Amino acid sequence: MTKIVNLSIAALLLAGGVYLYADDDKREEHEHHRSTVVAKPLTPQEKATTALYTKECGACHMAYQPQFLPKRSWDKTMKTLDNHFGTDASLDQSDHKSIQNYLASHASKNDQVVDVRGAVALRISETPYFVREHREVTKKMVTQPEVKSFANCNACHTQALKGSYREREIRIPNYGRWED
Template sequence: MKTLLNISVAALILAGGAYLYAEDDYEEHEHRSSSVVAKPMTKQDKTTMALYQKECGACHIAYQPEFLPKRSWDKTMNTLDSHFGTNASLDPADHKTIQNYLATHASRNDRMTGMGGEIAMRISETPNFKREHREVAQKMVTQAEVKSFANCAACHTKAASGSYREREIRIPNYGSWE
């Protein structure tokens, strides 16, 4: 009888742990910006992504387009001559290709960007970003290894591949996010 009770308790603990682990993944998925189901990439998609990575990723992480709505990306692309204090102008063909890529993959979910009529020029201005980072102490962000919230890859170890799960966060000089 005691063995049966121990097996039952162990099964309940395992089931509860599996539920919590699955719930954690579900919640993290809900907080990711993309609501698009991944489709196989065409050769053109791969070429466009490589161009975006090369041009925009030369100065900062090439942010996932799903982090901002189309109107924000349009404004960003139309003001590249003064892009946060830098002239980031592109040749016209590359400009058009990247702008189309960003528009096609931009967020369509106002719950994530939630700016109403305002046009966010920084991902860190969106309500979703603010909610997700509300517990991050300023000293963690302003340290030399991070510098600002714009440096996603400093803490989000898989940001370049589009994963921002809490279990993958490693804050320089502080360790894993708990």
């Protein structure tokens, strides 16, 4: 059952253009194929919004793929930007609106995602899916200076900026490949 839920979440995320983990090459091929099928060329407007999102949110941290959280999570984040995990990340009205719309239209369709405390998830790293996928990762791997925290996806997921989180792309600094 867990596996089925896993896969359905993965499928939902994939539909939005994110490659998730893969335990074997066979599934990776499948994911690749699927992504090719659903990929649509972006309009100039969509390209501009994506660039805005990457510039503004990527100024301080990786611009996480919106597919990792549902709309209600992003709405909550956007409502509290003046105190964004302890920092002021406020935007002007026009950029705020564009980014909120971008997040909403690319959000995960799994709207019931809650964090480990049962609240509307704000941190991707506190979603059950994320916790499960990283359960074997040791604290030392994460807190070392080269990684710092789970917020730095691209410290280990070498293709994270492109939205690809395949297992074979993982290189943990000072540890190397991830072997399941």
